[in-house]
Amino acid sequence: MTKWVYTFGDGLAEGSASMRNLLGGKGANLAEMSNLGLPVPPGFTITTDVCAWYYDNGRSYPETLRDDVAQALEHMARLTGKRFGDAQDPLLVSVRSGARASMPGMMDTVLNLGLNDQTVQALATASGDPRFAYDSYRRFIQMYSDVVLGLDHHDFEMILDEEKDLNGYDLDTDLTSDDWQRVVERYKALVEEELEEPFPQDPMDQLWGAVGAVFSSWMNQRAITYRRLHDIPASWGTAVNVQAMVFGNMGDTSATGVAFTRNPSTGDNELYGEFLVNAQGEDVVAGIRTPQDITEVARIAAGSNKPSLENLMPEAFAAFMDICNKLETHYRDMQDLEFTIEDGKLWMLQTRSGKRTAKAALKIAVDMTAEGLISEDEAIQRVDPAALDQLLHPTIDPNAERDVIAKGLPASPGAASGQIVFSSDDAEAMAQKGIKVVLVRLETSPEDIHGMHAAEAILTSRGGMTSHAAVVARGMGTPCISGAGSIRIDAASETLMAGPVTLSKGDIITVDGSTGEVLRGAVKMLQPELSGDFGQLMGWADKVRRMGVRANADTPVDARTARNFGAEGIGLCRTEHMFFSEDRILAVREMILAESHDHRRDALAKILPMQKADFTDLFEIMAGLPVTIRLLDPPLHEFLPKTDAEISDVATSLGVDIGLIRHRTAELHEVNPMLGHRGCRLAISYPEIAEMQARAIFEAAIEAGRKTGAPVIPEVMVPLVGMKAELDLVKARIDAMADAVQQETGESLSYQVGTMVELPRAALRAHKIAESAEFFSFGTNDLTQTAFGISRDDAASFLGAYQRTGILEQDPFVSIDQDGVGELVRIGVERGRQTRPDIKLGICGEHGGDPSSIHFCEEVGLDYVSCSPFRVPIARLAAAQAALKAKNQS
């Protein structure tokens, strides 16, 4: 019989950390902490299998579940001496979700469940503190109404605010027992008015209501969006954790807090956390009151005059430090902890691997290796390659003038400038138009995810370092300042006041997420230095990876950046990008407008020295590393003047008639240029273009070889080949040009000729094409376009809908479609190697810089990936992780 429910508590658990898939992260770790003998309030976990069952069976439960839950409640009764629903000494519980992957803020929690008009009195008597009992009850009604009954929590906040105003109170803690009782009555009346039935009084009904709400919340929009952004399959489901309540709101000897065993922003090996006295868990995360520091060191560093936990409750603090050390050593990773102190006694409510910035991830991985806690291979696997992007973000130039208008908490590092907006919808809408925006909010909630994603930076006036804004921004790598209390935000009039400065929507500010400073206007930024921990980890990655990492680089600047980031050559130089610069476009246009071969050759002669200089530069910068240069690819009309003014300028410069230009433009016009006169088709119709480029490549190779003393072996790449005969024709001209240049210079040349595999036919006929091609580079941009029949340039208008409806899990232009496009790559690899076992195989589509696509490239056995210069570090790390994965599987 399936076991649906697993108990934990009192030094023993039915589950363990290894059962994460079944128990969810939270449940598995509660079980593990119990097994370690740590103080965990007893409880039980309803498995993720139940979630799957629930959705497979019209939102109902397995037959035996009720009995299993009843028995688990018995287990809790034995350990706590309290019974669920008992009128005299009631057991109260929390109900929380817990998926396999942590989804912060995405799922719902209910605390103090089991309270009703009767049990609240029992709690008041048992605790001797009616104020606490009624405070707990009103919290429960509010949370339950929000999460389970679907009522708006603002309506409840309004009642509370009214009571506070009426009595002249500032803080929630000012309310007396009588005040809270009145609030409870008003809350209940509100529920009854809204739902036309009373607030549920039967604890069992409450429990099943909450369990159902957790399971349903797996399919709420926030959770769906989060899963989509983090590639979490819907099939995983969530578990439900029911746990005996411990109370952080039982007066001044009670508290609740969250902590990281190391600093999640910098990675420094120091406990980092916040707590609130006389509060319950959600108060800390919600950022409603500004929390206090746990350690003295942190308090002093923050210049806070509120006492630290270390000073306030030294015994609980010492116990907590001890547990932190134990857990970090046990899990061998930085932990993110939740705890509650009930009347001086410490209880652990959660441990999980802590989210961290890329900077912290690197430091922690490198430090833990030095501490002997993990191996180099593990360190490599600890850092998310995509997160390295954060380190490549600019920071503010230290010499720049800083017009600081406010200061908050440095919640997520990096700096960015943008126009301020006050709503997430505005952020998204403006970002879609290409406008850089900074999202300014009182505080954020999971409903803001889309706006936070769209924004360059986030600024909130409320909330601590563990507030929603801070946690989510760090995860996204978006600079963020939270708790900038001195700014006044008026969302209605879309203004922000910081001291004497008033800014409106559209005004530009800069957010420095590393210092917490808000600056007026845009500020000069610096590119990051990549050394220290970064260099160390990259060095380890380079040792283990099998695939090479090259860059797609068209200019000397790109090539230098790529080398700085550790590129091992150029996998794709798109020569057309060299044609667009102002000093060349005229000659290029002359070449295109030419009506005879001779005329075209004259124009090409002007371009030749420029191309040759470009290539010489690239070869020199890459000194001895392989450089793949692709012949001209785009349709020629892309280079022609578009506007009347441009046309007339060109006509004047070239001394030709405007009519001729219009005529030639019309001639070159194509209905579907992406599938038109481009790629090797250009080299076939206008061989002189390919010849000029080949000459430039070979002459440059000889020149750079002479200069650097290292022989250059250029790789000449022919684009958009579908048939062997196409390649053969172009290759013959390249070879002929190589012969000519060798004869003219008296120098011998080594070079290779290969092709892009970016059309399905090329993949299918790879065995034939490989008879002529010495290398293949999979052009997965065009291969995706042609395999799907989806235009690269028009996909945006409908791919969103494809992802929302789940037809596609991911944008196939970002992450390779392994089933379809990937199958073509597999076929190409296999058939290419059949003919030419040592054929060099790479990828140069955008996927070359995407970690999951890089794993795919490792699986199919490519020799290298090539990606944009800024993604080179990501690719190096992802390639190392892919190699380790392959090693562990074999």
Ligand code: PEP
């Ligand atoms: C490709 O198609 O994948 C490719 C790299 O070429 P381009 O993006 O220039 O078409």
Ligand code: MG
């Ligand atoms: Mg292409």
